[in-house]
Amino acid sequence: MQSFLLLTLILLSIGGYYLGRNRAFAVAGGQIRHLHSLPSFYGSYTALWCGLPALIVFAVWATLQPSVIIDLVVSGMPPELRNLPPDQLNLVVNDLKNLVSGNIVSSTPDAAMLDAANRYHNLQLIGNVSLWVVILTLAIAGAAYAWRAISPSLRARNRVEQVVNLLLILSSTVAIFTTIGIVLSVLFESILFFRKVPITEFLFGTQWSPQTALRADQVGSSGAFGSVPLFAGTLLISGIAMVVAVPIGLMAALFLSEYATPKFRAVAKPALEILAGIPTVVYGFFAALTVAPLIREIGAAMGLHVASESALAAGLVMGIMIIPFVSSLSDDVINAVPQSMRDGSYALGATKSETITRVLLPAALPGIVGSILLAVSRAIGETMIVVMAAGLSANLTANPLEAVTTVTVQIVTLLTGDQEFDSPKTLAAFALGLMLFVVTLILNIIALHVVRKYREQYE
């Protein structure tokens, strides 16, 4: 029904476009240069007048109609139904909706319910028909208004560009508002959490066992919410990952940009970037099934005790995953160092390695730091590999051979499964999320700052 209306509206707008364009030709007497704007702008102008107001009304109407209809139906119900407490009323309304749409109903409908369902159905029909009428009238009226307004002096291009401008602004703010929304929702839940668990315990506590009692008399009824082991685990795994990724990534970048032939580079660079495209869950398999057992065997051969799930396994695989973040970006920044710098160095009798270490790397350093920080953000946020390879136990340890857990993994485990939404256990996930957000935000700001500084380098 409503999608048909939308389609009709689009067709009308397309029609409006051609009407407007032809009208522009007509008022110009066939001489386009008499017009203020090109004819297609007059077409777009008419199409916008036809489609935009109708669309806005349509959107508002479509969101309001269901609740208005329900209000009307409820007010027409017999008092014993109407005066039910809100949650029971909700059930009744749900039943009503199911009845209308022909779904299974929780109880056999009585006369009052059937009556209400009828009224609901009728109201819906009336609503839809009047929606059609209103929208079509608006569309035609809008098109007619624009059509009449078309004259050679009408600044159609400016008007259309204004609308496009608005659209661009809206699109650019979507991301911003989403971020703000996410932050706020996480922030409010975190505040709830900090009411139940003191913030100092959360920030500085070294015990993490987020068990809360279902009943007050349950044993071990209070959990511990010290996030230090989690951040330590994150730090450990990310650290191992960076130890792998930074040297390998940098050397790969240097080879690609300075030593490889253009042909080799054209093949090798995209191939390296494929690493970043492998789903992390696949890396997780690799870490849990291949790397972790390997490390355990090597450890056993050397007489070390290695847990079957170890930070080392997760960190190594994560490091491999983020190699392309370091190598690809670093390669770009090293390449961006002007050829004149290389020439200047070679002309002084510098060797290739001297040129790289003394001119290229220092010149590209800010960009390289930026790429490393981006890789760190990626490592901190990574979850899947850690779940599969590093385990869930919140050990506070610096030993990479033991199992650790990370912030993101704990968030996942806290929120999966059936949970009460106001228990400290669930709310803790939001507090962790907030902390993580702040940490990665700071890293990103530093990275952006460094990258911006790099841009000014050779000016």
Next chain:
Amino acid sequence: MSTTIIETKSALDTALRPAAEAGKQSSLEVTDYDNRQTVGAITVDHPKMVCRNVNVYYGAKQALRNVGIDIGANQVIAFIGPSGCGKSTFLRCLNRMNDTIVTCRVTGQLKLDDEDIYAPVIDVVQLRARIGMVFQKPNPFPKSIYENVAYGPRIHGMVNTKAELDELVRASLERAGLLKEVDKRMNDPGTSLSGGQQQRLCIARAIAVNPEVILMDEPCSALDPIATAKIEELIDELRENYTIVIVTHSMQQAARVSQRTAYFHLGDLIEVGETDQIFTNPKHKLTEDYITGRFG
């Protein structure tokens, strides 16, 4: 090499010209347009560098044909010619900077003090320390002024102590006529200097490694007349200790700073001679046209 000498009017065929001809001098008073052989004295009494039969190719394309010329010690020689004629290409052959271009191939003889600089035994790194280069666009490293000049001496291990290095940096800046301007700001980035100062910094950087020859590719093309005058003055002073090759588009500059001038045209070395003679009494029609402004 083939013994037949083809008298031909097409530039394409001159590419096939026997190499033996390259060094010959013409006896005509003013040579015709069609003559693509070098006119004038290509030899000098005390050559620092000797080049014979130099051909340069970029991939399949030939950029220089049979260039033969001597570069006199403690002299300034200017390369002039219309854009794209191969001046920079030839200059870059002299310190093997063309090695960094993958497609570039150089044949022929180039000698520095009787040593073939393209011989396998030659270490190109040491060669470039002996033949410094200054580029068209000033290209200081994004380091401090001090570090820019100290770069060469450091990589060549020319000094043992910090004091020696300080001394060398200051001396180089002094000789490049820049010391007074930067004495108080040695640790500012080299890129913070003005264009003319940057170019003098690049000259200071080049002379800090104490080269024997300095190649300059249009060193003043990005500079204003005052900065240009300073650099020209500097070139004249540097001549005492160094052999200088300068590429320039400014006839006046060539006349002011050089003792000899070489005119290139479309990959051929057309005429070489004393600067005075080239500018007052050119022997080749093409040279005459170029310096009188009828061409190029």
